[in-house]
Amino acid sequence: MDEEAAAGGPPPAHTDDVEIGGYAFDFLFAAQDASTSSLCWAVSALDAHSDVLARVRAEVAALWSPDSGEPITAAEMRYTQAVAREGFRDPAAFDPDRFFSEERRENVACRRNFLAFGAGAHQCVGQRYALNHLVLFMALFESVVDFRRDRTEGCNDMVYIPTIAPKDDCAVYLKQRCARLPSF
Template sequence: MVLSVSIFASLAPYLVSALLLLVLIEQLSYLVKKRNLPGPLFVPPIIGNAVSLVRDPTSFWYKQSDTAGTSRGLSANYLIGKFIIYIRDTELSHQIFSNVRLDAFHPLGHPFGKQLFGDHSLIYLFGEDHKSVRRHLAPNFTPKALATYSDIQQLVMLRHLRQWEESFSGGSKPVSMRDLVRELNLETSQTVFVGPYLDKEAKNTFRTDYNLFNVGSMALPINLPGFAFSKARRAVMNLEETLASCAGKSKTRMAKGEEPTCLIDFWMHAIVTEIESGNPPPVHSEDEAIGGLLFDFLFAAQDASTSSLLWAVAFLESDPEVLSKVREEVVKIWSPESGKLITADQLAQMKYTRAVAREVVRYRPPATMYPK
């Protein structure tokens, strides 16, 4: 025992020196990559600024955004071994997202995204794989498909609006809209993507897993049992398994020649048609891969859309003149008593309402940052 202590005592200076050298190399590496970009001059060793990110993510990213505004729309930071660049310049973002070469910038979606999102994620597909998947997603966005999604969204929204009206009519206290809109948007996303393939029990499980994913995405990446990040990883795997099952059920329906009723149907119809034509299966057309890609859709649609809807409500409530013009435009083509849904052609006529929606997204972008 005495010998062990003696050996440790003799090695301690070397261990401390090695640790200090690693910290110095880490800081120099950060500063070399950062160069003249705005950002912290010193970052805590190893973990970087992850603690402040987890403690208050909103303030962390607002500060990062403000810093980027001082120099070409870019700022730098360091999170648990990863050098990140924050970009708030629209044109530069467009250039990066349009570049899917293997030797270009790789979007992460999250500082620890590859651990969190799994192997079958569109975020991490590049080159020909990326182009192939995008090409086979095209049938999801034809006029017929978009009209189908519009009908689904309206039916879900009208049901929720009626429930809100019944629950809060006559009340005088303000009502928090955040959870209400989030629930509305979660059901809208689920129904648009995989409509008839999720029963009530699956939807409830889906909601629980997605909440675990959200909590874990803001936690330190400690992948040990009981920690939020570990629970989030398991939740993502559960969600992808559920969505993979939906893909398999949809393929069976589409092979029977039935009409598409949601996004996954249009997607699987295109795959089934291609295979029946004698062509090889498209890249990443296995049920498991499609489950991962569908989760990307859900992730992209859920909180971003909720944010935009909430900002739209807040802005319209604060500007009665704009709200009046939106209502006037809607009344010209639709009323709740009509029992009908707004058609795609009617939506195209709502130019003022569309301009308001675009202004909400411009003024309060739903996804203001993207780690690189």
């Protein structure tokens, strides 16, 4: 920037104070708010896709019950894991089935397109933790409570706060689904 200014040229692209400030916020809040943002978008996506919600609930119910007293694990929840990893060729389309199609194999063909956790030697050490956290949240959330969201026009529009979140903050109303809440 200093070299361009000394030469009388315009500042390099993407170097104004607002954009640099945005990068700093992204860096500072990425780890802290990424999980919160992911959980919020998971609730939003499940609310918007009742067929996916029903499949997540069916998968979890087949593997675990809140009344069992047993711990819940993410290892066998293949469909719920696919929901947590959703996005590829058409990121606006919510289609967890892309992970199970031998013809499409988008999770293999596009594995380098989705780098939320980086890749190679610099891959985020928290990737497995973050994905397990999201899968277990969805499993518990869908097993333990029913939720209702007041959907309004544009409620899923993105806002930057400094991570992305639904415009309506994804406020939901909860009602207990199981006879008793699990205690681990």
